[in-house]
Amino acid sequence: MSGDRIPKSATGPVRSDLDSSALFGARIRMIRHGWAYFEDYPFQERFLRLDGLEIHYVDEGYGGRTVLMVHGNPAWSYIWRRLIPRVSAEYRVLAFDLMGFGKSDKPHPGLHDFPHHARIVSGFIESLGLRNITLVAHDWGATFAMQYVVRHPANVSGLVLMNTFLTTDFRIPPAAAAKISPATIKSSCLHPENISDSAMEAYWSPFPDDDAKKSYQEFARMFPDSLTHPSYKPMKEIEQALPNLKIPTSIIWGTAHGGAAYAEKLAKTIPGAKLHPVNAGHFVQEDTPAEVEKLVIDSLDGTAIAGLENELNPSSSSKPGRVDLES
Numbered sequence: 001m002s003g004d005r006i007p008k009s010a011t012g013p014v015r016s017d018l019d020s021s022a023l024f025g026a027r028i029r030m031i032r033h034g035w036a037y038f039e040d041y042p043f044q045e046r047f048l049r050l051d052g053l054e055i056h057y058v059d060e061g062y063g064g065r066t067v068l069m070v071h072g073n074p075a076w077s078y079i080w081r082r083l084i085p086r087v088s089a090e091y092r093v094l095a096f097d098l099m100g101f102g103k104s105d106k107p108h109p110g111l112h113d114f115p116h117h118a119r120i121v122s123g124f125i126e127s128l129g130l131r132n133i134t135l136v137a138h139d140w141g142a143t144f145a146m147q148y149v150v151r152h153p154a155n156v157s158g159l160v161l162m163n164t165f166l167t168t169d170f171r172i173p174p175a176a177a178a179k180i181s182p183a184t185i186k187s188s189c190l191h192p193e194n195i196s197d198s199a200m201e202a203y204w205s206p207f208p209d210d211d212a213k214k215s216y217q218e219f220a221r222m223f224p225d226s227l228t229h230p231s232y233k234p235m236k237e238i239e240q241a242l243p244n245l246k247i248p249t250s251i252i253w254g255t256a257h258g259g260a261a262y263a264e265k266l267a268k269t270i271p272g273a274k275l276h277p278v279n280a281g282h283f284v285q286e287d288t289p290a291e292v293e294k295l296v297i298d299s300l301d302g303t304a305i306a307g308l309e310n311e312l313n314p315s316s317s318s319k320p321g322r323v324d325l326e327s
Helices: 083-087 114-127 139-151 174-178 182-187 197-204 210-221 232-244 260-269 289-312
Strands: 025-027 046-050 053-060 066-070 092-096 133-138 156-162 249-254 274-278
Touching: 046 114, 053 083, 053 114, 066 083, 066 139, 083 092, 083 289, 114 139, 114 232, 133 139, 133 289, 139 156, 139 232, 156 289, 174 210, 182 197, 232 260, 249 260, 249 289, 260 274, 274 289
Parallel strands: 066 092, 066 133, 133 156, 156 249, 249 274
Antiparallel strands: 025 046, 046 053, 053 092
16 A cells, blocks of 8 residues: 655645555645634644544644544543644654544544454554554554554554553542543643633533533543453554564653652553653643753654664664454
C-alpha cells in the first residue's frame, strides 16, 4: 500500500490518492455542519473510513519522520492543539479522534471495547501506510496503540507515553471511573486556570446529548475485572511484551493525584525507559502545557537520533509486517 501523503489544499476538499483497492478509503471534507470552529484548533479536517465509521484526523507538517498522537478518554485530538504546531515544524504529525470522540462517528455503545478501539488504531496506521512512527499517546489512547506496538515493533521508532495503564492489575474504583466526563479534564488539574472556558466548550462539543455521552461513559466498564473481560486478553498481551521492547521510550507522568509508583513500575518494566514525573494531574497536556511540550520535543529529538543510528546500521532493524486486521 502506498505511503504517499494525501495532498493538502487551501481551497477545499482534497481527494484521496490512496490506492482504490485498499481495504479502507480515505477522504477529506469540510467541517461538519453544526460544528463550532475553535481558533486554537485551526487544522484542516481529514476523514478516513474504517470499519464503516468516519474517523476524523489532522495531518500537519512535512518532516521526514512521522509522529502519531492518540488521545484518551474523554478527550479528542483537540488535546494536542498546542503540541501539533510545535512538533509539525520538524516532523509530520498526525492526530486522530477515537471512534465516538471528537469529530469521528459515534458507533453503537456496545462497540466501545478494547478490541474495536485497538482495531481502529491499527487500521489507521496501515491505511495511511505510516512507517517508522513515533507514538505520542495518553490514557486509553496509549493502551489501545500499544497493542499495535507490541505486534509491530519494527515499525515504531519511539514511544512517548503519558498517564496510561498497560497492565491487567491497574484499577480505578468503579464509582470514580463512572464519574469521568469532560468536566474531569479541568477539575483534576492542579492549574485549572490553564484551561479556558472556550477550551472546555471544545471538550464538551462532541457530546451534545445523552446518546453522545455514552461514548465516554462506556469506558468506565473497560478496565478488566476478570479473565473473561474483553480487555483482559489484549492487555495481558501488552503486559507480557513490555520487558522485551527495544524501543526508545519516555514516560511523562502527572503525579499530583497518585500513580507515581505505577509509573515507576512501567519505567522499570520497559527496558531503558525514561520517567519524567510532572507536578500535574492526569491530563498533563492541559495542566502544565509548557513543561510537557519541552519533554515531548526533547523525547522526539532523542528518538530521531536513535532512528538515524538505525538507518546507518540497517541490520539492527527489520521490515515492518502488514497489520492483521482480523485479530
